[in-house]
Amino acid sequence: MPPRLNTRTFARSIPLRSKPQVRWSARTATRFAPSQCRPYSDFTNSGANDRSKKIDAQPADHISEEAAKTAEIMGEQGPDMSKGTPVEEIVKGDKEAQDKLPKVMKDKLKAQGNAAPKGSRSYSTMTTQTGAGNGLDMGLVDVQAAIKTPQTPGLKFEMPTLPLPKDGHLKYRYDPVVEQVTNLIMQHGKKSVAQSNMALILQHLRTSPIPTINPAKPLLPGAPPPSHLPLNPILYLTLAIDSVAPLMRIRSQRGAAGGGVALQIPVPLGQRQRRRVAVEWILGAASKRRNVGSGKGSLAQRIAQEMVAVVEGRSGIWDRRNAIHKLGVAARANIVLPRKR
Known part of the structure; x- marks a missing residue:
């Protein structure tokens, strides 16, 4: 059966409540007073407001007039204002x-344009080929041709003359002392960093003041004057290394005298070996120096300062070299010479 509907519920009244209305407070509109602008003035003295009579409102003088006034102030003779500026x-x-000028003035302008500039020569300084040979005539004596045709067929240039010069090879184009010092400075196989440090060392030697030579610790015989050393930094470097390089090294040999006592035997060194020992001493002394500056060039600066100290006789490497030489002279009796047959 369908559910029964209760009809009493429809008789109930549903309360309705009205929403409160929002009232806006009336505000007074802002009123602006009319501006007190006067479109006219009854002031009779209007010359003060006239900018046409002021100095800054006047047009600038022509360049000729300005030059004439400047010359008059300086007491010199300026341009003649009675004559006009030339049309050219x-x-x-x-x-x-x-293009719109008359033909006479056009010809005058062309003549001025073709004239030689002030300070130029009326003759040419270019090299010209001589009629006799293929050389260039530059006004010099015994000038040979810059380019020669190779006599060997199939070659664009002549064969090089043997023996080759020292700097003729790509790998040996640097000075041997510079190359050896660069290899000894190099760390972890970074050759470019060592070359940069070598360049800074040579620059420091070139810009350093003239060294003061100590007579008690003389340099190599035949050395140039001290004033010439900064002019040739490679010579400066070579002289510092060769002057302090030892002539020998001390080798300890056990059982040389027939017992267990080791004998000290002096062994002579070659030129490259001597330089290697000297550079190692200089690098060791430079590492103990106080770092004055900062940056990547601090090591190169310390090495260069140590080399300058070597040349001036202020370095402790001289005492080390003298000690080895004294020990070698004292131990020269331990040298066993080969027997003559």
Whole structure:
């Protein structure tokens, strides 16, 4: 059966409540007073407001007039204002105006343009080929041709003359001392960093003041004057290394005297070996120096300062070299010479 509907519920009244209305407070509109602007003035003295009579409102003088006034102030003779500016100067940079000039003035402008500039020569300094040979005539004596045709067929250039010069090879184009010092400075196989440090060392030697030589610790015989050393930094470097390089090394040999006592035997060193020992001493002394500056060039600066100290006789490497030489002279009796047959 369908559910029963209760009809009493429809008789109930549903309460309705009205929403409160929002009232806006009336505000007074802002009123602006009319501006007190006067479109006219009854002030009779209007000359004060006239800018046409002021100095800054006047047009600038012409360049000729300005030059004439400047010359008058300086007490010199300026341009003549009675004469006008030449037409050539007026149309100098105007191509269109030059095309409209008369033919006489056009010819005058062309003649001025073809004239030789001030300070130039009336003759040419270019090299010209001589009629007799293939050389260039430059006004010199015994000038040979810059380019020669190779006599060997199939070659663009002549074969090099043997023996090759020291700097003729790509791998040996640097000075041997510079190359050896660069290899000894190099760390972890970074050759470019060592070359940069070597360049800084040579620059420091070139810009350093003239060294003061100590007579008690003389340099190699035949050395140039001290004033010439900064002019040739490679010579400066070579002289510092060769002057302090030892002539020998001390080798300890056990059982040389027939017992267990080791004998000290002096062994002579070659030129490259001597330089290697000297550079190692210089690098060791430079590492103990106080770092004055900062940056990547601090090591190169310390090495260069140590080399300058070696040349001036202030370095402790001289005492180390003298000690080895004294020990070698004392131990020269331990040298066993080969027997003659």
